[in-house]
Amino acid sequence: MLQNFKAISLSYKKAPLDIRELIALDETSCRLFLQTLKNFIQASDILVLSTCNRTEVYYNADIDYSKEIVKLLGITKGIDNISQYLDYFTVLNEHDDAVQHLFDVSMGLESQVVGDMQISNQVKHSYQWAADNETAGPFLHRLMHTIFFTNKRVVQETSFRDGAASTSYAAIELIEELTADIIDPKILVVGLGEIGADVCRNLRDAGHKNVKITNRTLAKAKLLAEECDMEVLPFEDIVQGLKEADVIISSVARETPFFTKEMVQRLNVLSFKFFIDLSVPRSVETDVETVPGVLVYNIDTIQNKASEALQRRINSIPQVKEIITESIDQFNDWSKEMMVSPTIHKLKNALETIRQEEMARYMKKLGPKEAKLIDNITKSMMQKVIKLPVLQLKAACKRGEAETLIDLLNDLFDLESQAVDTAE
Numbered sequence: 001m002l003q004n005f006k007a008i009s010l011s012y013k014k015a016p017l018d019i020r021e022l023i024a025l026d027e028t029s030c031r032l033f034l035q036t037l038k039n040f041i042q043a044s045d046i047l048v049l050s051t052c053n054r055t056e057v058y059y060n061a062d063i064d065y066s067k068e069i070v071k072l073l074g075i076t077k078g079i080d081n082i083s084q085y086l087d088y089f090t091v092l093n094e095h096d097d098a099v100q101h102l103f104d105v106s107m108g109l110e111s112q113v114v115g116d117m118q119i120s121n122q123v124k125h126s127y128q129w130a131a132d133n134e135t136a137g138p139f140l141h142r143l144m145h146t147i148f149f150t151n152k153r154v155v156q157e158t159s160f161r162d163g164a165a166s167t168s169y170a171a172i173e174l175i176e177e178l179t180a181d182i183i184d185p186k187i188l189v190v191g192l193g194e195i196g197a198d199v200c201r202n203l204r205d206a207g208h209k210n211v212k213i214t215n216r217t218l219a220k221a222k223l224l225a226e227e228c229d230m231e232v233l234p235f236e237d238i239v240q241g242l243k244e245a246d247v248i249i250s251s252v253a254r255e256t257p258f259f260t261k262e263m264v265q266r267l268n269v270l271s272f273k274f275f276i277d278l279s280v281p282r283s284v285e286t287d288v289e290t291v292p293g294v295l296v297y298n299i300d301t302i303q304n305k306a307s308e309a310l311q312r313r314i315n316s317i318p319q320v321k322e323i324i325t326e327s328i329d330q331f332n333d334w335s336k337e338m339m340v341s342p343t344i345h346k347l348k349n350a351l352e353t354i355r356q357e358e359m360a361r362y363m364k365k366l367g368p369k370e371a372k373l374i375d376n377i378t379k380s381m382m383q384k385v386i387k388l389p390v391l392q393l394k395a396a397c398k399r400g401e402a403e404t405l406i407d408l409l410n411d412l413f414d415l416e417s418q419a420v421d422t423a424e
Contacts, residue, residue: 005045005139007098008066008091011054012112015088017194023077023085025050030126033076034133040072041065045140049105049126051119053112058102060139066091099143099331103324106147107154113166115313118205120151142334150327157323160316162309167299168198170306171276172206174297175247178274188233188245189213190258192220195278196251204228212245214238243267251278257285269293278302336397343406344390350414351382 010023025033030048037046043061050056057069070089074082092098101110106123108115127144130136136144155161179185187208189200192215203211214233215221225232233241242248242264252258259275267273275296277284282298289296355378363371396405 004062005058005060005095005098005143006064006066006091006093007056007058007101008069008089009054009056009101010085010089011056011110013110014090015085019085019088020053020055022079023055023073023082024052025055025076027125027129029076031129031133033073034129034135036072036076037069038133038135041068044135044137045143046135047102047126047130047140047144049123051122054105054110056105058098058140060137064091064093066093099328100324102143103147103150103328107151107320107324108160109317109320109324113169114310114317115160116166117161117169120148123147138338139335143331146327146331150323153323153327154320158316158319159312160320162312166198166310167278167302167306168195168202170302170309171199171249171278172202174276174302174305175203175208175249175274176206178295179246182246184210185246186244187211187247187249188241189249189251190238191215191250191252191279191283192217192224193251193253196249197224199249199251199278200224200228200230204230212241214241239263239267245273247274247276249276249278250283252283253279254283255281257281257283259284259288261285261287261291264288264291264294276302333397337394343410344393347389348386351386355379355382 010020012020015023025048030050034046034048037043037048037057037059041059041061042063043059043065045058045060047058048056049058055073057073059065059069066089067086070082070086074080092101104110106120108117108119111119123144127136127140130140175185175187185208187203187210189196189203189211192200192213196213196215200211200213211228212231212233213221213225213228214235214237216235218232218234221232224230248259250259259277264273264275269291271293273294275284275288275294277296277298280299284296284298286296288294359375359378362374366374393405
């Protein structure tokens, strides 16, 4: 099983948003899907990862279960005709390709926003669900901990996670700079298109609690408010919301500015009020900034901030890939050693059987002290005898030549007749 890791992936690279939304799994569905996979396919080390940009399944199996996995996904989601979406999925049946892909996804190399800071936590949650559902074996445990260690190296040794590399991330970073002296700033998000919704999710992830959202379509606001645990402000009450807010984030889609100088003047601003305009065309009139106490930041300001961070991340990609390669090499060494582990244990058992048989012939003639001494001496001898074959086996693994040595040891010591005892 160690060399049969596989993956099936549906991501933003091939699937549009409406397809990704249709197939995406929340935590409850992920846990249910894991159990379904565990019960219906002959696989181990099963991991399910689902975010707004991707839904993926990783597993260890001798055969390709991609079609069965998609069908079971359809059952979990209640989609009768899910086979029509097969072309949106990418199948990775080569062990090395699947391992590489999981590393790249976990580091953020495959994210829409390169170096996405959320993906590492999403991968950790997926791993926890696999552990909880007992679909993670020794291979996946070791793989995931190698990935977490690699992520730590990427954070410490590169600029890959520095700064806000998307418009919505950059907006949150700007808010935190502007409100550094305000305890629990009041934030109002106006307009809940794709970028407005992303901002809400990032505000939630950043720990902002005092957030209200408003939208002309109330139903849309209620859905997002429930997802992000935020308060809905009825659109007709927007003026009162503007008066109370320290920060107004606008992503209103319209041809002419929604926030005018005349409107903002009527708010009677007594302290600083920050407008962050994420709309194109702009939804905050340029003259708004002439109102005393009001500061306006537009999409160019935000995107310049994001572009600088993105460039730093892009410049770090070669270094990140180098770290990933080192980690995969180390993981592959461990995987290869795992292949010879049963032979090592059988060899130990065979030698221990010989030692015990020979000890039994003489134990009756020995006193307790002599028996203890002989037991210690023979154990020490066995450890020294087995040391070289074990080192040679591990070295042969790294060269990809372990099978010949395994066959030789099997013949010399009749290891096939030995039960595998993994206890140390």
